Amino acid sequence: MKLNLKFLYFLTLAALAMYVTTGPVSASVAGPPPAPEIFNTGIGNTTSTGDPSTLLLWNSVAWDQQYGYTLNLSADAQCILLSGPDPSCAGSLGFYFSVFSPGNIAISLVGTSSDPLATGTATFDGVTEPWSIDGDGNVIMAPFSVGVSGADGVYFGQFNITNLAPNQYLELPVVVESDPPAPEPGSALLLGSGIALVEFLRRKIRR
Amino acid sequence: MARKRDRSARTVPAAALPPPARPWVAWLVPDLSLTAALAGVVFCLFIYDAPWHLFGDSDPGWHIVAGERILATGRIPHSDSFSFLQTGHTWYAHEWLAEIAMALFHRWQGLTGVAFLFTLAIGLAIWMCFRLHLVLGGDFFLACLMASPLVATARVHWLARPHVLSYLFLLATLLYFERAPARFRKRDALVVGLGTAVWANVHGSFPMAMALALLYAAGHAARAFLWKDADRAEERRRTVWFLLAALSSGLGSLLNPYGLALHRHLLEFTLRPELRGPILEWEPYNFARAGTEQILAAAALAGVGALLALRQRNLPHALVIGFLVALGLKSGRGLPVLALLGLPLANAAITRALEAAKSAPLRRLMGVSAELRRLDRDQHGAALAALAVLAVLAWLHQPAVVARTGFSPETFPVAAYDTVAALPESSRIFASSMDGGYICYRSNGARKIWIDGRVDYFGPAPYRQYLQVVRTEPGWEDTLRAVGFTHAVVEVRSPLAAALDQAGWRQLYRDTRFVVLEQ
Numbered sequence: 001m002k003l004n005l006k007f008l009y010f011l012t013l014a015a016l017a018m019y020v021t022t023g024p025v026s027a028s029v030a031g032p033p034p035a036p037e038i039f040n041t042g043i044g045n046t047t048s049t050g051d052p053s054t055l056l057l058w059n060s061v062a063w064d065q066q067y068g069y070t071l072n073l074s075a076d077a078q079c080i081l082l083s084g085p086d087p088s089c090a091g092s093l094g095f096y097f098s099v100f101s102p103g104n105i106a107i108s109l110v111g112t113s114s115d116p117l118a119t120g121t122a123t124f125d126g127v128t129e130p131w132s133i134d135g136d137g138n139v140i141m142a143p144f145s146v147g148v149s150g151a152d153g154v155y156f157g158q159f160n161i162t163n164l165a166p167n168q169y170l171e172l173p174v175v176v177e178s179d180p181p182a183p184e185p186g187s188a189l190l191l192g193s194g195i196a197l198v199e200f201l202r203r204k205i206r207r
Numbered sequence: 208m209a210r211k212r213d214r215s216a217r218t219v220p221a222a223a224l225p226p227p228a229r230p231w232v233a234w235l236v237p238d239l240s241l242t243a244a245l246a247g248v249v250f251c252l253f254i255y256d257a258p259w260h261l262f263g264d265s266d267p268g269w270h271i272v273a274g275e276r277i278l279a280t281g282r283i284p285h286s287d288s289f290s291f292l293q294t295g296h297t298w299y300a301h302e303w304l305a306e307i308a309m310a311l312f313h314r315w316q317g318l319t320g321v322a323f324l325f326t327l328a329i330g331l332a333i334w335m336c337f338r339l340h341l342v343l344g345g346d347f348f349l350a351c352l353m354a355s356p357l358v359a360t361a362r363v364h365w366l367a368r369p370h371v372l373s374y375l376f377l378l379a380t381l382l383y384f385e386r387a388p389a390r391f392r393k394r395d396a397l398v399v400g401l402g403t404a405v406w407a408n409v410h411g412s413f414p415m416a417m418a419l420a421l422l423y424a425a426g427h428a429a430r431a432f433l434w435k436d437a438d439r440a441e442e443r444r445r446t447v448w449f450l451l452a453a454l455s456s457g458l459g460s461l462l463n464p465y466g467l468a469l470h471r472h473l474l475e476f477t478l479r480p481e482l483r484g485p486i487l488e489w490e491p492y493n494f495a496r497a498g499t500e501q502i503l504a505a506a507a508l509a510g511v512g513a514l515l516a517l518r519q520r521n522l523p524h525a526l527v528i529g530f531l532v533a534l535g536l537k538s539g540r541g542l543p544v545l546a547l548l549g550l551p552l553a554n555a556a557i558t559r560a561l562e563a564a565k566s567a568p569l570r571r572l573m574g575v576s577a578e579l580r581r582l583d584r585d586q587h588g589a590a591l592a593a594l595a596v597l598a599v600l601a602w603l604h605q606p607a608v609v610a611r612t613g614f615s616p617e618t619f620p621v622a623a624y625d626t627v628a629a630l631p632e633s634s635r636i637f638a639s640s641m642d643g644g645y646i647c648y649r650s651n652g653a654r655k656i657w658i659d660g661r662v663d664y665f666g667p668a669p670y671r672q673y674l675q676v677v678r679t680e681p682g683w684e685d686t687l688r689a690v691g692f693t694h695a696v697v698e699v700r701s702p703l704a705a706a707l708d709q710a711g712w713r714q715l716y717r718d719t720r721f722v723v724l725e726q
Contacts, residue, residue, distance in 0.1 A: 008575070009582045013242040016351045020246035025359040025501050026254045094702055096678060126700055156702050 048091040054166055055080040056091035070177040075159070079115075081166035089166070093159045097176070107157070108143035108175045115168035122174075124157035139172070237588035239347065240337035243354050245595055247333035251326055252602065255362055258322050258612035265619060265641045266660040267309065267321060267367040268648025270302065274310025276652065277303055283464045287664060289647050291635055291655040292690075298664045301469050304408040305369035318613040319603050325367045326599055328375060332361070335378035336547045342385050345554030346561065347576040347583065353550045356508065359501030360546035363492065363539060370540070373410035374547055376402065380416050381527075381548055384423055384452070389444070391451040399452045400459030407460040411473050415544075416456040422530055424449035426523030434520055476663050483662055492539035505546045506535060512553020515560045528552050617720065619645040620696050626716035626723045627654065630694055637687065637695040639673060646696075657690070679706045695724045 020026075048056035059076040079089035099105065107124050113133045121128050124146050131141035164170055237245060251257045261267070269289060277283055277300075287298040300306070312320035336357060340350040365371065383398065399416070407413040424446050431442035463469050476482055483489045494503060513528035528549050535545030561573055602608060616622060620642055627636065627646055636657060638646060643656035658669045672690070676683040679702050695712065697704050699722050707724050708714065716723040 005575075005578050005582060009579050012348070012351060012579060013237065013239065016239070016242055016354055017246040017249075019351070020243065020354050020358055021249050021254065023355050025355045025362075026250060094679065096702075156700055158702065 048089065051087070053081070053083045054089045055082055056089035056161065056164065058091075058093060070175065072173065072175055074171070074173045076172065077161055077164060077170045079164045079166050079168050087165075088163045090160075090162050090164070092161070093172075094156065095159070096156045099155050104145050105155075106143055106145045106175075106177050108177075109139045109141045109172065110175065111139035111170060111172040112137050113139060113164070113168065113170040115165045115170070117163065117165060118161065118168065118170055119163045120159070120161040122157070122159050125155050139170075233586040233588075234590040235588060236586040237591050238583045238586050239341070239350065240334045241588040241592055243337045243350075244330045244334035244592075246354070247358055248326060248330040248595065248599060250358055251329050251362075251365065252599065255365065257326050257329075257365070258319075258603065258608055259615060261322050261325055261365065261367040262318065262612075262614045263366055263618070264368075264660065265614065265644025265648065268614070268644045269652075269659050269661070270306045270368060271309050271313045271321065272647055272652040273300055273303070274306035274308070275313070277307055278310055278314075285464075287661075289652050289656060289659065290643075290665070292657055292665065292669060296664055296666070297465075297468070297472075298661070299465055299469055299472050301408065301463060301465065301473075302369040302410055303464070304405065305372050305410060308372075309367070309369075316603075319609055321367050322612055323600055323603055325365075325371050326603075327596065328371050329361075329365060330595075332371070332374040332378060332547060333357070335375065335382065336551060339378060339382055339385070339548070339551040340554050341580065341583070342382060343551050343555035344558060345551055346558040346573070347579045348572070349554045349557060349576075350551075353505075353508065353554060356501045356505035357546045357550055360505040361543040363502065363542050364488070365543075369410040370412065373406065373412040373415075374543065376406040376409070377412070377415055377419075377544060377548060380419055381551075384419065384449070387445070387448055387452075391448045395448075395452065396455040400455040403456040403459035404462035407463045407469070413460050414470070414473065417453045417460070418530070419527060420449045420453035420456055422526045423523040424453065426521075426526045430520060430522045433522070437520075472663070482667060488540050489538050491537060492535075492542055502542060505542075505550060506532060508553050508557075509535075509545055509549035512549065512556040515556035516552070519556060519559055521556065521559075524552050524556060528556075614645055614648070620721040620723075621645075622718050623696060623716050623721040623723050624649045627694075627696060630654075630725075634694050635690065635692045637676065637690075637692040637697070639677070640670065642696050657692075677701060677703050679703055684710070693726050697722060697724070 057078045057080050059078060073095070075093055077089075077091070077093075105124070107122060107129075109122060109131055114137065116133050116135065116137065118133050119130065121130050122141060122144075123129075124144075127144060127146050129141055129144045131139050134140050159172060159174070161170065272289070273284070276288070283303045284300045285297055308324065309321055312324040314320075316323065337350060340353075361374075379402065380399075383402075388395070399420075403413055403416045406416060427442045427445040427449065430437050431439045431446070460470070461467060465472070480489070492499075492502070509528050509532050513525050513532065516522075516525040516528060531541070531545045531549040531552075534541035535549075558573075561569060564570070603612065614621060618641070620627070620638075624646065628650065630636070632655075636646070636654075638657060640658045640660050640662075644659035646654055646656050647659055658665050658673065662670065672686050674680075676686050677697065683703075683706075694715075695703070695707060697707070699717065699720060704722050704724070712724040712726050714722060715725050
């Protein structure tokens with residue numbers, strides 16, 4: 001019995017060492033990198049760089065702070081004619097994110113415009129993709145993926161309008177998403193186990 | 208050999224104890240606490256990658272330089288000499304003792320020495336945490352099971368900074384309180400007072416000693432009133448003990464270079480979140496992040512422990528765990544403290560609840576656990592611990608490890624620094640607080656920086672200015688002009704880099720990460 005206990009004791013210590021060095025905590029550090037988490041920390045500068053006779057007006061900029069694996073952001077742009085005939089407005093909207101556990105981040109646009117000739121680009125972390133408007137007034141842009149690497153940090157992007165006709169508008173829902181997150185049920189299971197344990201102990205003690 | 212003190216041992220008849228092991232075996236064979244500490248150190252070095260991650264922010268840089276200054280001048284500074292920004296505030300270098308230790312280890316072995324110091328501190332903290340499990344009468348198996356949530360939660364804030372040393376003081380305080388003798392003696396006043404005095408010069412968390420003593424006192428005082436069957440005389444005596452401990456701690460904490468002014472400074476900084484500015488580590492931890500299940504488990508276990516302690520009428524423990532949970536939920540910095548202190552307290556409460564259960568298999572399991580605890584008292588593995596310390600030092604000196612010990616070129620302007628060093632002394636460099644701390648370290652404080660991580664000295668304003676400029680928000684150019692920046696060290700992909708380029712700033716250096724610009 002004594003020998004068995006000693007064996008069990010050292011077995012437990014060995015298991016403890018293995019548990020700490022190769023167990024779930026190690027897997028969370030050394031395992032496959034988790035999906036990048038995106039923290040939208042707000043918008044950058046907005047500019048209107050067209051002819052002085054027009055003004056690009058950025059409205060309804062809904063880029064409030066969000067956090068997660070998929071961010072749905074939006075902004076509207078309107079070209080205001082100030083004086084005389086003018087070909088178009090131009091300008092940009094900067095945005096930036098804090099990204100944790102860098103990996104692949106996909107940027108896609110699903111906006112609409114009243115100007116079928118509107119054009120521009122979307123840039124994120126140095127990658128630029130042009131967009132245009134189709135016959136139904138929808139923004140067409142091939143969704144692009146950016147592999148942000150290196151340390152956690154702030155990553156920058158910019159939405160550019162190179163051509164928007166006077167008195168026309170552009171709606172810009174932008175979807176920024178990363179790989180799917182780790183399943184959350186694990187946390188729920190842990191919490192549930194805790195509650196079940198308390199209930200179990202309560203009943204045992206009451207008896 | 209003398210058996211280790213263990214509360215549970217009091218319930219075991221002496222005749223039932225197995226004969227003690229031979230002394231040399233006891234010195235070589237690790238016990239539970241040492242096994243956990245060694246496993247924690249292995250995790251820290253090999254999996255957490257301590258040589259790199261401990262320097263994940265630049266605060267170790269200015270801490271080391273501050274320590275070097277104190278060693279060189281023999282004086283503890285009251286004003287800032289690292290920044291060209293004169294805030295008009297006193298700089299409380301209240302962590303001067305930790306900074307001296309960091310500087311001495313840095314003189315000895317460079318950043319490898321600093322990594323060695325903090326790896327040892329992390330191992331010692333885990334060892335003390337497991338000692339606390341046993342002193343509190345926690346279950347052997349439960350302590351083992353809690354090891355993973357403990358390490359996962361503690362590592363959230365493993366950095367080469369003085370707060371890691373404060374974990375040792377926190378654990379020592381709780382260990383001492385749990386072994387509080389019947390009457391408050393002069394020796395207790397000296398130990399608590401002098402202990403807090405040292406703590407107050409190592410890290411700003413020293414008011415926790417007083418807070419813990421007051422929570423214990425409140426718990427004992429309330430217990431006497433809430434339950435009729437409580438031993439009121441005993442509770443009153445314990446209340447007085449902890450009130451005197453709090454008083455000793457408070458008086459001891461005044462033994463710092465700034466006296467009561469330091470307390471006022473820290474109180475204001477703690478109670479007014481707006482003074483902390485946009486510093487993420489003070490924000491609540493984001494539990495939505497992937498891989499946080501272990502941290503959630505630690506918080507849940509602590510919560511269960513608090514409820515059970517309350518049910519067991521152990522108000523002091525319930526209050527302490529509740530306080531730690533609140534601390535952990537309020538700020539990511541509090542999570543390691545919750546794990547290191549809260550899990551042993553929770554284990555004690557859960558163990559008591561399990562002991563009261565009438566399930567036969569459970570009682571058998573508890574019996575086996577108690578037997579293992581008795582076996583555990585026969586060894587300590589001190590010689591093995593000494594060998595492990597030497598092994599850690601030897602491993603840190605491996606050329607491949609030395610090469611990547613320190614501040615990462617992915618995060619800090621490591622290669623760009625040579626260009627920064629060649630700038631005129633009068634240069635005013637726009638750089639983030641992270642880069643500022645790094646430049647301070649590389650120049651040994653000779654190059655005046657704008658801001659570093661000392662938010663309690665600079666206040667939140669310059670950090671907000673930094674965000675305004677780096678995001679090129681309206682008015683950013685005015686801010687640059689107002690501060691009189693002549694140079695900038697910014698990330699290549701930052702829109703500021705392009706904006707400064709457009710504004711006519713000249714590029715002096717560029718790599719894949721950083722660009723150095725001159726107006």
